[in-house]
Amino acid sequence: DIEAWMPGRNEYGEVTSTSNCTDYQARNLNIKFRRKGKNEYVxxxxxxxxxxxxxxxxxxxxxQTKDGHVEIPKVLQKYVGKKQI
Incomplete structure (x- = not known):
């Protein structure tokens, strides 16, 4: 998990998550691969x-600034096209 600080909650909150499901989902979906002539679940x-x-x-x-605007993080400015909204 990756968490970000959320001032409104006064705590960190999850913003993304990744899990290693081993072969659990593959068994339900019957997804296999062949290794050395033997079928195995991915x-x-x-x-x-x-x-x-x-x-x-x-x-x-x-x-967010005191006047209600939001400063766009520098890394996102090229995608948003603005420095502030």
């Missing part, structure tokens, strides 16, 4: 790329 990862409500919330709460 091991799978399960992941949330981003919690679409919590990640933006963390940015808004941590970068």
């Amino acid at each position: 091991h799978m990862l399960n992941g949330t790329a981003i919690a679409t409500s919590r990640a933006p919330l963390a940015i808004l709460e941590n970068y």
Whole structure:
């Protein structure tokens, strides 16, 4: 898990998660591969790329200015096209 500071909660909150499911999901989905002539179940990862409500919330709460604007983190400015909203 990766967590971000959420001032409104006064605690860290999960913004993404990844789990090693070993062969549990593959058995239910019957997903196999062949190794040395023998079929075996694959091991799978399960992941949330981003919690679409919590990640933006963390940015808004941590970068909001006293006048109500939100400073866009430098690493995101090229994607947003602005320094502040």
